[in-house]
Amino acid sequence: MASDRLRGRKAIVTGAGSGIGAATAARLRADGALVFTADMQGDVDFVADLTTPDANARLIEQAVAALGGLDTLVPCAGISAFHPLEGHDDAYFQRVLDVNVVSVFRLIRDAVPHLKAAGKGRVVTIGSTTSSHGDEGLCAYAASKHAVLGLTKSVAAELGPLGVTVNCVQPGAIATPMTAPAFTQMPEFKTFWENKAPLRRLGQPEDIADVIAFLCSDDARFMSGHGVWIDGGAMVRH
Numbered sequence: 001m002a003s004d005r006l007r008g009r010k011a012i013v014t015g016a017g018s019g020i021g022a023a024t025a026a027r028l029r030a031d032g033a034l035v036f037t038a039d040m041q042g043d044v045d046f047v048a049d050l051t052t053p054d055a056n057a058r059l060i061e062q063a064v065a066a067l068g069g070l071d072t073l074v075p076c077a078g079i080s081a082f083h084p085l086e087g088h089d090d091a092y093f094q095r096v097l098d099v100n101v102v103s104v105f106r107l108i109r110d111a112v113p114h115l116k117a118a119g120k121g122r123v124v125t126i127g128s129t130t131s132s133h134g135d136e137g138l139c140a141y142a143a144s145k146h147a148v149l150g151l152t153k154s155v156a157a158e159l160g161p162l163g164v165t166v167n168c169v170q171p172g173a174i175a176t177p178m179t180a181p182a183f184t185q186m187p188e189f190k191t192f193w194e195n196k197a198p199l200r201r202l203g204q205p206e207d208i209a210d211v212i213a214f215l216c217s218d219d220a221r222f223m224s225g226h227g228v229w230i231d232g233g234a235m236v237r238h
């Protein structure tokens, strides 16, 4: 339910042209935040490939100018990856790390002066259940999402004294454009995830966005450095 609990917050959401990022931008706005959106394409404020070395610094500069400051980061941009270890291409592995981790690291690093100035900064990264587990074909993706959780914990330790909280949401299987091709081509994969979750359904982007909004709010003021599974309970059986 919409509220005004984020009134006064000034947020960047990346990956905001699609899926979880789009739902997050909408939810933060519904709760009163000013939001500056970024993605590779689409109806967003800043369009760029965020792996370009200076893209995150330019994004922050434009967001600060548009919003009048910056105190909240939600880097949702990411790519999925599925490939067996044998024959796994170096460049593909590196691309997954660049999008899912290096770009997130740069966004947080380059925003530190603004988070410091704001005093009550919030960072919510997007991990995955594969931040804690691996599986066949997921060496690049799971490595990247484990790294996101490690980055989150370390940055939480470092920025806590500045009043900044840093947490990681760990979604299970969510119905977004990222997962749609796999669920369409392999209906049994979709059924597997629906049945694995005690709540017996796939997640929706809003299921994740609502928790992100909570983590950005004052209600989560004493919570930092955590990975939060949002998976319909699927991982209780792992």
Ligand code: NAP
Residues within 6 Å of the ligand: 014, 015, 016, 017, 018, 019, 020, 021, 038, 039, 040, 041, 048, 049, 050, 051, 076, 077, 078, 079, 080, 099, 126, 127, 128, 129, 170, 171, 172, 173, 174, 175, 176, 177, 178, 179
């Ligand atoms: P999505 O619908 O594909 O949204 C991701 C967005 O990020 C897309 O608009 C994509 O643009 C953009 N993006 C990708 N690479 C980028 C780059 N280099 N620069 C700028 N933008 C880029 O996927 P989603 O499911 O919402 O995923 C959002 C996040 O949740 C990701 O980090 C993902 O790993 C994570 N996650 C998703 C699930 C799930 O089941 N869906 C589960 C766990 C974690 P293009 O479409 O042009 O590539």
